[in-house]
Amino acid sequence: MNRVKNMTTKTVSLPQLEYTHLKRNALLTLLVGALFLMDAIYKIVAHFDMSASGLVDTLTFIFVACIIYCGYLVLSLVVDGLNLKGLKKERDFSDEYSLHVIRKGHEYALACGVFIAFVFYLVPDDYVAMLSENMPAIFLAFLALGYAIPTLILLREDHE
Amino acid sequence: MNKTLDNNIAKFRSKHKLSQQDLADAIGVSRKTISTVETGRFTPSVVIALSIAEHFETNVESLFYFEDE
Numbered sequence: 375m376n377r378v379k380n381m382t383t384k385t386v387s388l389p390q391l392e393y394t395h396l397k398r399n400a401l402l403t404l405l406v407g408a409l410f411l412m413d414a415i416y417k418i419v420a421h422f423d424m425s426a427s428g429l430v431d432t433l434t435f436i437f438v439a440c441i442i443y444c445g446y447l448v449l450s451l452v453v454d455g456l457n458l459k460g461l462k463k464e465r466d467f468s469d470e471y472s473l474h475v476i477r478k479g480h481e482y483a484l485a486c487g488v489f490i491a492f493v494f495y496l497v498p499d500d501y502v503a504m505l506s507e508n509m510p511a512i513f514l515a516f517l518a519l520g521y522a523i524p525t526l527i528l529l530r531e532d533h534e
Numbered sequence: 535m536n537k538t539l540d541n542n543i544a545k546f547r548s549k550h551k552l553s554q555q556d557l558a559d560a561i562g563v564s565r566k567t568i569s570t571v572e573t574g575r576f577t578p579s580v581v582i583a584l585s586i587a588e589h590f591e592t593n594v595e596s597l598f599y600f601e602d603e
Contacts, residue, residue, distance in 0.1 A: 389564040471567035471576055532569055 389469035393529065395454055396472050400479070400525035402447040405440050407518025412437050414508040414515065421504050479525040486520025487513070538601040543572045546590045546597065561585040 412433050419429055467473050490513055497505055505512075547557055554568045563582060570576035578586075587594045 387559050387562070387564070389558070389562060389567070393564040393566055468562070469564045469567060470579055470582060471564060471570055474576060529566065532566075532573075 389467075389472070391454070392467045392469045392472050395451070396467070396475065396525070397529045398447055398451055398454070400522045400529065402444060402451065403518045404522035404526065405444045405447070407515045407522055409437065409440050409444070410511045410515035410518065412440075414511040417508050417511075418504065475525055475528045478528060479521040482524040483517050483521035486516045490516040538574075539577060539598060540574060540601045541572065541598045543568070543586060543597060546592070550590065557586070557589065560589050 416430065416433050416437075419433075467476070494505065494509060494513075543557075547554070552560075554572070555565045558565045558568045561582065562585075567576070567578070567582070571578045571582070583594050583598060587597050590597070
């Protein structure tokens, strides 16, 4: 069986590495989705001039923290990619459960995309101007969160 | 079709003194695959079912069965 060494030189199987890679990727997607959502909320808050509520400061702090953690995750995914020459594209993963999780993630992301598109369609005219500015960010946030949350739930740790 | 699939993988593992990771490494899947198959959260392909059966030197029917049978 194809086995590779990770950064700590511990030998692990390729399916196990695919599992770890998928989990990191989902976590990164979750953070990116959260960033898009916060960006949209930030702009909506600014639109209604609610900056005195302290929400903006909190959002800025969370935003910066998310960006720093995203940087760490991107770096670890790049290192994984460099170290694990056997690691393929996600759709070519050898592990059956990982493939199942990817498929489920895509299904939920599609459902979320359709849902939010339908909500945008139903938005009253009064809010269209405000939403049109934030629509791409909200749409991307829902797609990212729709993929990442079910994926992370399905990949959660369990013990024997 | 309204049948629930159950399995004896945990019993076979325990009999052969294997951990989930040992079995996963032996048949080339992740530990999570074994764990979710054992708990019935994931139905494996015929390839995985046959690989597990081959590893335990038994047939698939001894490992997987319908709960209502």
